[in-house]
Amino acid sequence: MATANLGTSLTIGGTGMLASATHWLAARSERTIVVARQAGRFTHGDVRLVPVIADWMRPIRKVGPIRQITSDILLWLHNPEALIPLLLPLIGTGRVILPAAPPAIAPCTTVRLASTNTASGRRWLTDIEIGEGAIAALQDGHSRIVGDLVGLD
Secondary structure, three states: OOOOOOOEEEEEOOOOOOHHHHHHHHHOOOEEEEEEOOHHHHHOOOOOEEEEEOOOOOOOOOOOHHHHOOOOEEEOOOOHHHHHHHHHHHOOOOOEEEOOOOOOOOOEEEEEEOEEEEOOEEEEOOHHHHHHHHHHHHHHOOOEEEOEOOOOO
């Protein structure tokens, strides 16, 4: 999938730790809808990137562009149970990539984030490691754990 033209893709919450994965997805898409609090800053006027400003205290009101998704969806959600049921009817055939998702939400590929061991103890994942895990899931469609869950609940 790395060289395929993906049509229209969507990222929600993909401008922070998932920024590299959002850029990777956008480079392979005709158009990418970027939903984030500061979406305009991230898109920098790039005509292939469609900013949708999200106020997480209120529902996303500008759903028109979201209805046109034809490829992959990259989501960073702290509470996917609340948003996924609203999004699934809008996203059609797109493949959904989540950093974590409850088992009842399907069909989604999940990337579960953990920590990693170092010489001085455990540390959280870097943005690069998180982005690489999301990109790998976008490429092959397989759920995965990035890092290891030792010592984490």
